[in-house]
Amino acid sequence: MESFGTLNWTILIVYLIGNLVMGSLLSKKVNSAEDYYLGNKTIPWWAIGLSVMATYVSAMSFLGGPAWSYGSGLGVMMIQINYPLVVFLVITLFLPFFYNSGVASIYEYQERRFGKKARGVMSIIFMMTQTLSSAAVLYATALVLSFITGVDVVTAILVITLIALVYTLMGGISAVIWTDVLQAVILLVGAAIIFYALLDRMPESLGTTLGELKAEGRMNILDFSFDPRVEATVWSGVIAMVLYHVTVYGANQMVVQRALAARNIGDAKKSFLFMGFAAFFIYFLFLLLGVLFYSYYGGREFDNSNTIVLQFAADYGLPGLLGIVAAAVVAASMSSLDSALNSLATVTTLDFYEKYFKKGASSAHYLKASRWFTVGWAVLIIVPAILFAQSEGSVLQLLTKVGSYFVGAKLSMYALGFFSRHTTERGLLIGVAAGFVAVWFVATQTEVAWPWFCAVGVVVNVPVALAASLLLDGRQGELSAYTIQGQKAMYRDKNLPAKDQGWYLIPGKVDRVSWLLVAFFLATLLFLYLFAALI
Numbered sequence: 001m002e003s004f005g006t007l008n009w010t011i012l013i014v015y016l017i018g019n020l021v022m023g024s025l026l027s028k029k030v031n032s033a034e035d036y037y038l039g040n041k042t043i044p045w046w047a048i049g050l051s052v053m054a055t056y057v058s059a060m061s062f063l064g065g066p067a068w069s070y071g072s073g074l075g076v077m078m079i080q081i082n083y084p085l086v087v088f089l090v091i092t093l094f095l096p097f098f099y100n101s102g103v104a105s106i107y108e109y110q111e112r113r114f115g116k117k118a119r120g121v122m123s124i125i126f127m128m129t130q131t132l133s134s135a136a137v138l139y140a141t142a143l144v145l146s147f148i149t150g151v152d153v154v155t156a157i158l159v160i161t162l163i164a165l166v167y168t169l170m171g172g173i174s175a176v177i178w179t180d181v182l183q184a185v186i187l188l189v190g191a192a193i194i195f196y197a198l199l200d201r202m203p204e205s206l207g208t209t210l211g212e213l214k215a216e217g218r219m220n221i222l223d224f225s226f227d228p229r230v231e232a233t234v235w236s237g238v239i240a241m242v243l244y245h246v247t248v249y250g251a252n253q254m255v256v257q258r259a260l261a262a263r264n265i266g267d268a269k270k271s272f273l274f275m276g277f278a279a280f281f282i283y284f285l286f287l288l289l290g291v292l293f294y295s296y297y298g299g300r301e302f303d304n305s306n307t308i309v310l311q312f313a314a315d316y317g318l319p320g321l322l323g324i325v326a327a328a329v330v331a332a333s334m335s336s337l338d339s340a341l342n343s344l345a346t347v348t349t350l351d352f353y354e355k356y357f358k359k360g361a362s363s364a365h366y367l368k369a370s371r372w373f374t375v376g377w378a379v380l381i382i383v384p385a386i387l388f389a390q391s392e393g394s395v396l397q398l399l400t401k402v403g404s405y406f407v408g409a410k411l412s413m414y415a416l417g418f419f420s421r422h423t424t425e426r427g428l429l430i431g432v433a434a435g436f437v438a439v440w441f442v443a444t445q446t447e448v449a450w451p452w453f454c455a456v457g458v459v460v461n462v463p464v465a466l467a468a469s470l471l472l473d474g475r476q477g478e479l480s481a482y483t484i485q486g487q488k489a490m491y492r493d494k495n496l497p498a499k500d501q502g503w504y505l506i507p508g509k510v511d512r513v514s515w516l517l518v519a520f521f522l523a524t525l526l527f528l529y530l531f532a533a534l535i
Helices: 002-029 033-038 045-072 074-080 083-101 108-113 116-149 153-201 206-215 234-250 253-260 265-296 305-316 321-357 363-380 382-388 395-404 407-419 425-445 450-473 484-493 512-534
Strands: none
Touching (some): 033 253, 033 363, 045 074, 045 265, 074 234, 074 265, 083 108, 083 234, 083 253, 083 484, 108 116, 108 407, 116 305, 116 382, 153 253, 153 265, 153 305, 153 321, 153 382, 206 265, 234 253, 234 407, 234 450, 253 321, 305 321, 321 363, 363 382, 425 450
16 A cells, blocks of 8 residues: 555554564563463463453454444344353353363363363364464454555465564463553554544534434344344344353363463453453444444445455545554454464463373473474464455454354363263263254255354254263263362362452352343443434
């Protein structure tokens, strides 16, 4: 883009150099494999919370969110309405199991509860889904550089991968989290400036514009239709996508690994609570931008809708604005990429290399291996990233669709582990296979919308796994210590403290502050209803 200019280039380059410098400084604290995976457990909860937000809210949302609502209207907000409920479940059920165990790979839980094969299956599913997600993130970032510089997208993908790889190798999880903090600030500043600039350029007042959009059907937020073919309804958001996002945030190494780096269980939970309260406002802003862009551009078609934000920043002409926006998107996307590389390397090292190929080696050896695996995963995600470059739809929507094929199996494996006494490893794996077949059939042979794929997988997986377990292995007399009831019994029998600094250590116990998430969720529904009714 010829109009990018020296000032914009300076902003972008300084920011990228800043990330590399930060990674270099934090690399001095990485002396072992444990440091690479979990840091030194001194990172404050608010930094971890910002890191989670920057990775899973910002990476795709700054581009894909407005693109999605530009094409589909504000109703897609229902897909993102459920985060308070999601965080409520994650910090109540998932985090205590993982944090109390002291593991670096959350998939070790599957081995302790079921066996080695269950752990291997879960790890492989994570690797597959995270590779695709990382590829989409990489594509989004390359799209920015291609748009502003005219460089071929494939070339941009290669350059971005190299830059992200360098500072990921240096600083480990500590560098990932602290660079995310800076990236979250840049992202929010960029979004606020774009929103202000868009309001400044609108030919009519915000109220008048929203009224016109409502008349065109772009503001239909609360759709109570029971039709499963409709993508964004109240029911798909509150039921189907709660299941989806619980898996994304509770059974995902890339997210939970941050919480495992917290000082204590309370800090781990607070970092997720931050996400539970902040996600609504951030997604609402991004999706509102999309419908306002629809009004501003008169609904015109773009060659690639993911460039709408960038096009507006270029059209607006404020010196440095395009540089800030480009830095926000590039930084946030690279944040997700480095997080994925670190987590993929962690799982590969702990769940496969250390377990099956090189047992009993030194921590320094595993640190070296982890860094080599980081390089390997960086190479592997390039291929799907190039394939994503052929897509013209919302990359956020595309990413969510891809993930929906796998989350049912992941959620079922943890749900059965938490709540079922009689599920065995053999029965569990049969259920996983049946769930995949069911999701494939629904996705290819019916018109059911993708948000329901996770629910379909769970509905098939759980009963099949239970039935197969009972038929093959019979009823289990001993209660596993890795079920929720088993954990409660263990704490009771060993007279262990139920809380640490006021926060429950026992899975299934609800902290008092968590109920505020439920109240906040109901308040957001009321807000959306009034917002849609009063404009």
